[in-house]
Amino acid sequence: MPPVVRFAPSPTGYIHIGNIRTALLNWCVAKRDGGQFILRYDDTDTARSRREYADAIKEDLAWLGMTPDIVVRQSDRLPLYDAATAKLRDAARLYPCYETEEELDRRRALQKARGLPPIYDRAALKLSDAQKAAFEAEGRRPHWRFLLNHRRVEWADGVRGPAHVDTSSLSDPVLVRADGSYLYTVTSVIDDIDLGVTEIIRGEDHVTNTAVQIEIFQALGGAVPAFAHHNLLTTMSGEGLSKRSGALSIRSLREEGFEPMAVSSLALLTGTSEAVRPIGTLGELARLVDLSRISRAPARFDPAEIEVLNARLLHETPYGEVAERLAALGVGGGEAFWQAVRSNIVKLADAKGWWEVVTGPVAGGAEDVAFLAKAADVLPPVPWDETTWSAWTDAVKAETGAKGKALFMPLRRALTGLDHGPELKGLLPLIGREQVLARLKG
Numbered sequence: 245m246p247p248v249v250r251f252a253p254s255p256t257g258y259i260h261i262g263n264i265r266t267a268l269l270n271w272c273v274a275k276r277d278g279g280q281f282i283l284r285y286d287d288t289d290t291a292r293s294r295r296e297y298a299d300a301i302k303e304d305l306a307w308l309g310m311t312p313d314i315v316v317r318q319s320d321r322l323p324l325y326d327a328a329t330a331k332l333r334d335a336a337r338l339y340p341c342y343e344t345e346e347e348l349d350r351r352r353a354l355q356k357a358r359g360l361p362p363i364y365d366r367a368a369l370k371l372s373d374a375q376k377a378a379f380e381a382e383g384r385r386p387h388w389r390f391l392l393n394h395r396r397v398e399w400a401d402g403v404r405g406p407a408h409v410d411t412s413s414l415s416d417p418v419l420v421r422a423d424g425s426y427l428y429t430v431t432s433v434i435d436d437i438d439l440g441v442t443e444i445i446r447g448e449d450h451v452t453n454t455a456v457q458i459e460i461f462q463a464l465g466g467a468v469p470a471f472a473h474h475n476l477l478t479t480m481s482g483e484g485l486s487k488r489s490g491a492l493s494i495r496s497l498r499e500e501g502f503e504p505m506a507v508s509s510l511a512l513l514t515g516t517s518e519a520v521r522p523i524g525t526l527g528e529l530a531r532l533v534d535l536s537r538i539s540r541a542p543a544r545f546d547p548a549e550i551e552v553l554n555a556r557l558l559h560e561t562p563y564g565e566v567a568e569r570l571a572a573l574g575v576g577g578g579e580a581f582w583q584a585v586r587s588n589i590v591k592l593a594d595a596k597g598w599w600e601v602v603t604g605p606v607a608g609g610a611e612d613v614a615f616l617a618k619a620a621d622v623l624p625p626v627p628w629d630e631t632t633w634s635a636w637t638d639a640v641k642a643e644t645g646a647k648g649k650a651l652f653m654p655l656r657r658a659l660t661g662l663d664h665g666p667e668l669k670g671l672l673p674l675i676g677r678e679q680v681l682a683r684l685k686g
């Protein structure tokens with residue numbers, strides 16, 4: 245059966261490179277086996293969810309090359325949740341509670357003082373009908389908790405291997421708030437059943453949820469999908485990434501001019517058994533994914549690596565893949581120019597700077613006037629090609645006796661205004677004889 249997976253962000257901010265790790269793992273697992281990739285917006289928190297973030301997530305995924313097969317919003321699916329939670333109530337797995345936040349805080353403080361774990365004591369289960377009616381008469385509306393089975397829940401985790409959580413160590417989770425709104429814990433399960441999700445791949449911050457949700461799957465009579473919890477991307481100092489800070493958001497990386505595959509390669513390969521390197525396409529990346537070989541340690545990464553990967557990726561990128569974007573940047577010179585400069589750029593837009601060097605004007609060359617005049621005298625006639633540079637510098641060497649740095653550096657400075665840059669054998673024909681002569685003469 246082809247896998248059906250989902251990426252389920254809450255649209256409460258721009259997604260970052262850590263969120264994309266989850267999306268990519270799901271996408272890769274689905275796509276290499278002809279499965280389906282669902283984008284599900286977990287937007288039941290209406291106070292924090294925003295449409296613009298939802299749209300931005302879709303755009304960010306599209307920029308990275310991930311087009312969902314199905315898009316659903318939890319806010320559109322309330323009747324489904326009403327029906328499923330009614331089923332849980334009928335089965336007495338969902339029970340009404342009337343405690344206020346303050347009461348719960350007080351109880352937790354007491355438990356703590358007695359050295360007990362702060363687990364909900366299920367006091368609400370003991371309420372008589374009369375007590376419930378009294379609360380209702382006071383104007384209190386119940387929130388609803390799921391009655392856990394208090395057992396050892398086990399699953400074969402795709403990343404972590406055999407996993408288990410004893411749900412007797414957990415509070416019965418609230419699934420429905422007093423205002424009738426639903427919590428992610430239950431809506432997620434209802435959707436996963438409804439959409440036929442076969443595999444849930446998500447961050448290891450959800451391991452405890454998994455035990456609870458397996459109980460909910462079973463209470464609803466749904467097939468329990470496979471689970472895999474991957475390690476989370478962190479900075480070198482071990483700090484997690486946050487949607488709120490906007491740091492390393494996909495949006496900002498795109499605006500800074502990084503290539504989508506540099507971002508995806510870093511997001512996916514860090515903290516796995518694969519060397520972190522630029523991979524050309526998502527399809528190739530998908531072939532490298534092996535959930536069982538993802539490390540259990542946090543996937544630490546240095547944001548500076550994005551630049552390194554980006555540069556390495558561009559150095560290998562054929563002209564045809566960037567021709568349109570170069571044209572949009574106003575960069576000419578065709579394939580010859582791209583071949584000449586691609587190993588000297590970090591971001592594609594850097595090509596523009598080298599194109600300006602080709603087209604001029606450039607400042608420089610004033611220093612060694614006599615040397616440059618001699619060099620001009622032996623400049624080969626057109627037509628020029630890749631061999632012209634060495635023919636010319638051989639002639640300059642013979643004429644002036646200069647060699648090594650003393651030969652090349654004044655020429656480079658005169659022609660480019662810089663003392664570093666792409667190989668001149670590629671640039672020389674692009675600059676052209678007339679301009680080269682003009683630059684040699686200052």
Ligand code: GLU
Binds near residue numbers: 428432450
């Ligand atoms: N909305 C949840 C999150 O972003 C989804 C977790 C899940 O995949 O079930 O963490």
